[in-house]
Amino acid sequence: MKSITDHELMELLREQNQRASNTAYAHLYEHAYTKIQSMVTRNNGLEEDAKDIFQEALIILTKAIRKKAFNFTASVQTYVYAVARNLWLKELKRRKSEVSFDGRDLPDSIIDDDTNELEKQTILLRNSINELSEDCRKILIDFYYAKLSMSEIKNEFKLSSEQAAKNKKYRCLKNLIEICKRNM
Numbered sequence: 268m269k270s271i272t273d274h275e276l277m278e279l280l281r282e283q284n285q286r287a288s289n290t291a292y293a294h295l296y297e298h299a300y301t302k303i304q305s306m307v308t309r310n311n312g313l314e315e316d317a318k319d320i321f322q323e324a325l326i327i328l329t330k331a332i333r334k335k336a337f338n339f340t341a342s343v344q345t346y347v348y349a350v351a352r353n354l355w356l357k358e359l360k361r362r363k364s365e366v367s368f369d370g371r372d373l374p375d376s377i378i379d380d381d382t383n384e385l386e387k388q389t390i391l392l393r394n395s396i397n398e399l400s401e402d403c404r405k406i407l408i409d410f411y412y413a414k415l416s417m418s419e420i421k422n423e424f425k426l427s428s429e430q431a432a433k434n435k436k437y438r439c440l441k442n443l444i445e446i447c448k449r450n451m
Contacts, residue, residue, distance in 0.1 A: 271291070273342050273343045276291050276294060276295070277332050277343065279291035280328070280329050280332045280333070281332055281333060283333070288329070292325060295325065295347060298344055299321075299344045299347050300321055302344075303317055303320060303348060303351045304317040304318075304321070306348075306352060306355065307320055307351075310359065311359065312355065320351045320355050320358070321347075321351060323350075323351075324348075324350040324351040324354060325347065327350050327354075328343070328350065331346075331419075334419070334422070391450055391451065394450060395443055395446040395450055396408075398450075399439065399442060399446065400439075402424065402439075403435075403438075403439035403442060403443070404439075405424075406420060406424065406432075406435060406436050407436065407439050407443065409423065410436055417429040417432045417436075418432075420432045420436070
């Protein structure tokens with residue numbers, strides 16, 4: 268496969284056609300996958316984990332490139348590796364916090380009580396989020412669920428700096444906490 272520059276890779280991914288994307292993905296697989304696989308397997312992962320992480324990283328890369336205001340500060344391969352590394356660290360953290368307790372020895376009433384409490388908290392949070400302004404709701408969802416960076420949030424909301432984005436997110440989170448307390 269001929270060498271492709273970072274600019275050409277970004278253009279191929281930006282085109283939104285399958286053939287162009289496949290060319291870019293094949294290039295990235297050839298040049299970046301082995302480093303990611305090595306990083307994952309050296310850190311308690313399997314080859315399947317590496318494939319999943321690599322695929323997620325490519326999805327994140329593609330979404331980032333297709334956002335009009337996105338600018339790279341490193342090579343595409345470095346970006347993919349950094350995203351994959353962060354995804355793998357999050358996965359390791361999730362696995363570490365996962366409890367292998369299946370609840371078979373607990374009475375059904377305790378399990379039902381916990382489930383009901385979790386459902387109540389989920390409903391409270393959803394209702395409270397719905398009371399937020401549209402901007403606050405979008406910022407919190409973008410940050411906590413879509414995992415957008417402050418830079419991406421700054422660009423999306425046309426804020427002056429990442430610090431302004433952090434401040435706005437903080438105020439929105441503070442409002443959400445106040446609404447939750449009020450609704451309890």
